Amino acid sequence: MSRIFALFLLPVLGVVAVPAAEPTPPKSQTLTREHASAFAKLALKGARKQYPNKTGHVQLDDADTKTPRQLHPAFYGCYDWHSAVHGHWMLVRVLRTHPDLPEAKDARAVLAEHLTAENLRAEADYFNRGEAKSYERPYGWTWLLKLAEELHAWDDPDAKKWFANLKPLAELIANRYIEFFPKQTYPIRAGVHSNTAFGLTFAHDYAKAVGNKKLQELIEERAKAYYAKDADAPARWEPDGADFLSPSLCEADLMRRVLPPAEFQTWFHKYLPGAAKGEPATLFAPATVTDRTDPQLVHLDGLNLSRAWCLRGILSALPKDDPARKALVASAAKHAEAGLKHVASGDYAGEHWLASFAVWMLALPAPE
Numbered sequence: 001m002s003r004i005f006a007l008f009l010l011p012v013l014g015v016v017a018v019p020a021a022e023p024t025p026p027k028s029q030t031l032t033r034e035h036a037s038a039f040a041k042l043a044l045k046g047a048r049k050q051y052p053n054k055t056g057h058v059q060l061d062d063a064d065t066k067t068p069r070q071l072h073p074a075f076y077g078c079y080d081w082h083s084a085v086h087g088h089w090m091l092v093r094v095l096r097t098h099p100d101l102p103e104a105k106d107a108r109a110v111l112a113e114h115l116t117a118e119n120l121r122a123e124a125d126y127f128n129r130g131e132a133k134s135y136e137r138p139y140g141w142t143w144l145l146k147l148a149e150e151l152h153a154w155d156d157p158d159a160k161k162w163f164a165n166l167k168p169l170a171e172l173i174a175n176r177y178i179e180f181f182p183k184q185t186y187p188i189r190a191g192v193h194s195n196t197a198f199g200l201t202f203a204h205d206y207a208k209a210v211g212n213k214k215l216q217e218l219i220e221e222r223a224k225a226y227y228a229k230d231a232d233a234p235a236r237w238e239p240d241g242a243d244f245l246s247p248s249l250c251e252a253d254l255m256r257r258v259l260p261p262a263e264f265q266t267w268f269h270k271y272l273p274g275a276a277k278g279e280p281a282t283l284f285a286p287a288t289v290t291d292r293t294d295p296q297l298v299h300l301d302g303l304n305l306s307r308a309w310c311l312r313g314i315l316s317a318l319p320k321d322d323p324a325r326k327a328l329v330a331s332a333a334k335h336a337e338a339g340l341k342h343v344a345s346g347d348y349a350g351e352h353w354l355a356s357f358a359v360w361m362l363a364l365p366a367p368e
Contacts, residue, residue: 037101043078052348054079072084091110116165141199142203146202191238204223220258232273235283236282238283241300245303248283250310252310268314289342302354305335306361309360309361312361339357
């Protein structure tokens with residue numbers, strides 16, 4: 001057993017590894033079978049774990065007091081709704097890419113138990129509550145569509161059934177995008193759940209995958225309206241103390257989806273004019289995490305992983321001779337290494353969600 005796999009696995013078995021020295025970074029920055037197995041264990045650990053739970057539920061009266069599982073029979077685990085959703089996405093992803101995992105049987109059992117037509121109707125009913133108009137907007141929305149996209153792309157009998165069950169909720173969420181974003185005049189540029197650019201990114205992927213032209217065109221129009229004129233982004237102010245997303249890199253990762261490559265390259269160099277020099281330094285260097293038991297501070301481990309995936313995405317849209325390429329490649333590798341070291345920390349504050357970030361980052365090609 002490799003040392004890095006042991007570091008992932010020991011917390012899952014209830015043993016907290018405390019190495020005397022800094023752990024050896026993963027040798028591979030792709031989704032290896034060892035990674036997939038360790039991450040699947042983390043997702044399974046939280047999938048049926050109802051408490052602790054942060055519901056975000058608006059109660060109308062005493063009768064509206066319900067348990068997380070009563071409120072969300074499909075997505076009640078993993079501390080909060082959006083983490084449950086992207087935990088399920090992660091299980092689907094690792095099963096697609098590594099169908100022979102030792103955890104495959106348990107993962108399929110969880111998906112079959114949760115992604116029933118009845119459970120997902122209840123989830124849709126919850127979103128149709130008047131008080132749930134803004135529920136999980138846009139972070140949970142975008143992950144729900146990423147889950148739907150993943151199931152849609154998987155040529156598997158179970159996946160086809162689960163996608164059919166999920167489709168009404170996915171279409172409800174897609175319509176929420178179409179209804180809401182024309183009304184949002186200004187983008188939200190936070191480094192947390194409310195970030196508009198990230199909220200549009202996975203929704204755009206979903207729209208292209210399933211052929212929802214109306215949603216795709218709306219997102220492309222909104223992205224250009226929000227960001228096309230941006231220049232000299234204030235990225236030197238990043239990160240904030242509880243970021244798990246980079247406002248500047250999420251924006252660029254969205255724009256590389258909606259602009260033609262040559263136009264994106266021009267936009268990018270106006271937007272981050274110091275990129276070829278690796279500036280600003282605070283954007284190109286991984287964030288430091290001082291307490292992984294703190295649910296806000298551990299966000300920065302997620303920031304390192306999401307920065308890495310944004311950088312990989314940006315690089316996929318830039319030509320091989322782009323002057324910023326060397327700095328971006330180096331930064332992507334450093335962020336991936338820093339984030340992967342701490343996906344399994346032994347504390348639920350990070351373990352209930354970080355593996356999903358790692359899997360999405362590793363799903364993107366490592367840049368050269």
